[in-house]
Amino acid sequence: MDITLRSVLRERILSTPGHENTVLDITIGTDGAGIVSYNLANVWLDPSAPGFNAGSTALTDEEIVRAYLLVRLSEGLGYEADPGRLEIEHVYKPVGRPLGKGGRVDVLVRGAASDVESSDAFLFIECKAPSKFDADLKMIDGQLFRLSRQEPVLPKYLVYYTVELRDGSPFERLILIDTDAFPTFESWDAAGQPITDVLPESYGIASKRRYGNVPAASDSLSPLDEEAGEDQFSRLQTELHDVVWGGGGTNNNEVFVVITRLLLAKIFDEKETSPGDAYAFQRLGTAVHPESPAKLVQRLNALYKLAEDAYLALPKPSSGPAFDEARIAPEKIAYVVGRLESISVTENKHPGDILGDFFEGIIGQDFTQSKGQFFTPYKIVQFMLAMSDAVESAVETMRTSRDHLGRPRLPYVIDPSCGSGTFLIEYMKEIRAALTQPSVTDQLPARIKESHTTWFSGRAGNAWARDHLFGVENNYDLGLAAKVNMVLHGDGSMNTWISSGLLPFSHYEVDGRHNTLGSVRAAEDHPYRASRNEQFDLVISNPPFSIRLSPDEKKLIQTSFDVMRSGASEAIFIERWYQLLREGGRFISVLPEAVLDTSTGLGMREFLLKYFRMEAVVSLPYDAFRPFTSTKTAIVLATKRPVAEVRAFEKELELQRKLSPSAAAHTHFSATFAALEWNEPIFMAEPSSVGYKRRKGLSDVPTRNDLMAESDSQEQESVLSRFRRGYSDDHDAQLGFWTTLEAVASRPGLRLDPKYRWLWDFDGGVTLGSADRAVPLGSYLEIVALKKIAKGELTEERRLVDLELVEGRQGMITIEIPTVETIGSEKVSFDGADLIFSKLEPYLGKLIINPDPADIGSTEWVGLKIKGGVPRMLISYLLLDERLRDAYRRLQSGKRHARLDPKEMLELKVELPPAAEWDEINDYLAGERQKILNYRVEQVAVRDGIDVRLRTAIESG
Template sequence: MNQNIDLVGLGIQKGLIKFDEDKKSITYIHQNKKKNYTNPEEKVQALTFLKLVLHYGYKPQRIRQFVSVKMGSDTKEADIVVYNDDECEEPHILVECKKEEVSEQEFLQAIDQAYSYAYALPNDVKYVWVTSGLRNEYFSVDKNKVSRIDEPDIPQVGVNKLENYKFVYDAEGLKQEVGKQKFSDLKVVLEEILTKQFEKAHDALWAGGQLNPSEAFDELDKLIFCKIWDERKYRRTGEPYDFQIITVDKEEIKGYIRLSADQLKEAIRLEENKRLAERVKSLYEEGRKKDPEVFRDGIRLTDERIRTVVGYFQEINLGATDLDSKGRAFEAFMEEYFRGKNGQFFTPRPIVDFVTKVLPIKNESLVLDTSCGSGGFLLYALNKVRKQADERYPDYRTNYEKALRHKSYWHDFAENNLYGIEINEQISRAAKMNMIIHDDGHTNVITADGLLNESEIQKLTKNRGFRYNRFNFIITNPPFGSTIKSKEKNYLKEYNFGQKDPDWLDVKAKSTPTPRENQSTEILFIEQCYKFLEEGGYLAIVLPDGILTNSSLQYVRDGIEDMFRIVAVVSMPQTAFTATGAGVKSSVLFLKKHKVAHTEKLKNKKMSLQAKLKKKFDYDVTLEIWDIEKKQILRDLEGFDNPFIDLSTTELKKTDEYKEWRAEVNAEYTERINNLKEELQEAYLKVKQEELPDYPIFMAIAEDIGYDATGKKTNNNELDYISEELTKFITAIDNGAI
């Protein structure tokens, strides 16, 4: 459970605090002081007070809050002072509390403020603690020598000497000795807190102007990678973690006796930062040896900035934090940063959940996302298999052998069966980190143009898994609205949708396809997914509704009909993507790949039907007769009541009257031809329905999928009901019932 929630509950239970019924006010019982709990800073102060009592062991009677401090002619107020005596005359620790949303600059100012209070108090304060709840800095104070020395923690009650680190593996397994420092293990945090940690660490990296937001995101990714790698390293009980601030003694600094107080303070800080950076970079290189594709360049942060990020994450146990919570926290932070960047609009999670829920994905399935973005579809596929492992081995938490089988069931799937392609290198890297945070699955996420052919993709990545006709499931939301031009991408000619097939009703058309100058990415991705799927494999793809409705895109719908059995069309509300920055009306198509022989049979059957209809309607002969008639009319003006009949032919063709008359004749015959074509098209649609294989298609319209246009929850997700019915429908297809 979350420690902050535990602290508040325990504080109430032990009579340290109480709340009004509406929880807008908090009362500190030992001082009988009521404060406004809606104030963000007050919440941090309340938690800090409870930690001092319940974790560090100080008596509430020796803790004073809102202590007046005389600063020249002004009177300020220190948030918390801990005393050594019951009379509260010997200050021991001074605490300055700031709200969670405090900026890096404001936090540094708070440190200076805390020190000014410490020096202004009449008796010596030994320690200063500055906290925002999300970040903590600790210092020892010696007014006669060094003004400020970093510490890993403040001491528990009765402890006179601190070790130079705070966080150790399996702290609960250590035998605690009276008067000795009590170490801490890493803690689990709530999703909301973790999201804020990501945001604050990122802001601290770029807000100073030395890094732009994009660079800051990359560097933060690297350090999170180091943090996870550190947690996974083997350690004995009581062994300290590397990803934490470890202080140094002044004796470790060469020539410290000759340094002034400020020089010594700076030398100590630099040495601490240097050693921390060395430990972090060592973790990074260890991880890169195993996964060279995750990050291709080194850590570019200064030692001081590495320390800043470590300060935000050193006490968090990312590995033990609830999988869904840490995943959503990272995705919320990541998508807030990437929203709309480079045309990136990530698929809303209710849609991702719906798609993966209805498909019969199992741990032996091969799953691909050809434009994976942040990895949402892959992660939900992984979560689906993980839940299957839970059902298969329900007692895995208490049975070691079952635990091994449980992990092997889903982890092998994550490592060997999940594949993703993302063209944007930064987003691809973020997707890999997203998978790592979710306990793996990043191995086969690559950076490449998802429309390249299989051999080109394999050349780029040396990953032989990206082969055509291999995957059981493809789940994807391809980029909308982009256009691939033949002048820029040679691979356009490799696609059938990159060619114009001759119109069966165009008698002048060439008998072979002609190259298109450009094509929409989403249309090409339909065909690319077809190539990657095995026969009988499923494709679930988010597409703009224009592909389903625009008359000019009938050839795309015909192509889909040839390549796939259309399983389902589920229409999403107009607002489905509004909250993520896109406003295109879209639907999810579920398709099942035909056998190649079946596709060829369909194509041949269609060509045969078209030929029969043209013969039945005497189409070619009729068009030829009409063409002769029209030419004859245009050549021979006699027999018509024309006011310009006496003019010579040359002069006649220059007149507006002639041009108008000629246009009318052309329009008349064009209308005849179009009417005939419409008649044949209608006849073709009818005969297709009669003679081509018929099957049911699942159709659904979702008007509310759990959130509105602003992203606010509506508590009504129609996809839940639709998914139940569609799951039954797909099961019936696989069983041969429909």
């Protein structure tokens, strides 16, 4: 119920001279209920229509729309108020209508202009409440086309109609269909559902509205609708997807690209059309002869080309048409244009971010995410912005910093692999919201206020982003989305490039125009020996992991980078962040945890420690980016070191390498940190829950958010609250603890992953017992070099024990093990080992006790020999203890199938029971183990018995 709509339309109806010709009276109570009374002397009411009493019926939103239309027809558009001409509730046989309502047309106007005596239907009108207009569009076929066929002669025009309020005044929305051109729904649909949205006057010919860059409607042009609401855009989002996708034949990413390109063309059209001129993004022609879909697509391809050249800053023009008839039917394009042509997508008078939300909904609905191309969840983005002090830094920069011309400025922020622009959009929203608060603006000096007024002007208040916010995206589809996304959020800048984020900076010049990203500082006398940009205050990103670079990119990288030229993509992006940031600038990014913990990532860690002050590492759970990738990731926050610190580091590191040429990297770094007195604290955390659980194709499931409080009013200990409190002796493995550079350099590999640092920095490697009595596992075990077995044919048949054949935590192999004569990859022999331990996903606790020397298995198996007189069962089940298995997890490194270094495993410290109790405990463990083995044999026998019983029953039957 819309009481305001009912009240406004009632007042407009009853204040219209002559309204009583059709509508006698409308009553309405404070609760919105009321009665509409029609003048049956001039309006014919079907006697079989339900819900009426002598021309009166209950007031509803749809009924007030009908009453308004009747008065418009008779007193505004010149239709005769006569019961032979004007009908309501004409009842037909039910056709395509919901059960219970029957087949009725809301308003029927008879008599054609050429023959006023004619009883043929002229206007056949279905009225809708405003809230139902978009949702019920799918019912046009049944409620108009099918129902109207029961008239002896097909009505001239079918009309789908409503009235909603705009600035408190009535605003008509309608779809008018000329049945001379489109006698069936199928013919109208095949033509792309062309829309005429003006009611004809006095039995005249309907004319199609034309839209142009005009302030008010004239005889030739109308302005675009800037008041389309959230419901209308929400319906459009679904409708455009359904029509373009068409139930199949077009994959989601093609749907996404088509809609995004159409939006870019419309944005360009709205922003570039001169005042007084007609827009190009509309379907030309008449109601009877609309512009053909093929001709429309031809015009749109030309329009898109102009938009692409002006807005996308492509390294080279795209090839082929934007809207290829071989891939997408022109009728579908025509349909989308018809739905969008009257609505502005660059201006909207509603509060909030309706246009931006509309497009973000299209991204989430239509872009098929996959490994390497997936969107960072909002809660992660929100946390990263908070952790990097994005808002606080923006306020401080605005107050204290100046650009190269001495003018006030805001932080220069970039995402060099921006995807669809998620980080940039959320940054824009937070900065606008924070920096327009009176608590900020009231404290600004006059000169900064002048800049502030300019920065936060415009529809969305994001004019500042044109100079301060940058994005680069190599994937064309996502880069296009990022550009459209930025424009729809109020930033019409050229600062979103569809290009590689790893090109020489000169490649980001556009027609010789100076821009922040295109600036270059030559290497000159600098410890970093490649070109630098050094314009940006913040890099915030989630770069693609381990992508393959094109040959052209590889060639350019050789000349543009100094350290990581042949590394993984994430390594090259880390170096690019250094090039982008000014001294004291920060990056915060999602990185694969392999960067922080693997031996192959050592070079990246050395680069990070040398060129950045590491501030925080937050390891995310595997679920953070599932189902699109299960790669273990971490959020890393760091500040670029001053060049003087880098010079000092290089000089001291070179000295330490000369003093101890054979020492490991961590030893050299440790000595260098000590000599320079660098021992910076580093915050680390490993939260178990991040506020959501993702589901492919479904909405996220809310969970506890360990990262940060969900609202300002929520009191919650979190990773963010601990980080913001600063260094503390209050340590928690999940919510946060502090380590130091000295601790990082004290262990091999310079590992920066929180799980590993907790194990050594706080547990001291102790997993069982007290620290003063625990000894390394190496006191009881040593690694056995298992003999390698080359792939190919074996000299004899052997049992092959794969990892899945061993039960976790049990130390047992499944009862039946396959034998093989040929192996397809290298294996190891178990000969010579007392125990066989899996270094792959070691937290699962896969251990073989008393392995058969003749068995062979994967190279992931590690052979262990028992020493020190410790009994076999005692040491075996100790290795399977939950606390040991958690320690293995903290030792492991790599991507999803992580491994540990067996040598480090033997450094873990444990306390064993007193030696005098070893034999007793060992006997107990052996006895319990035998019980398990017996149960397993019995279980197999019972299961076999089930099969026998079933077969017996069948055979006896």
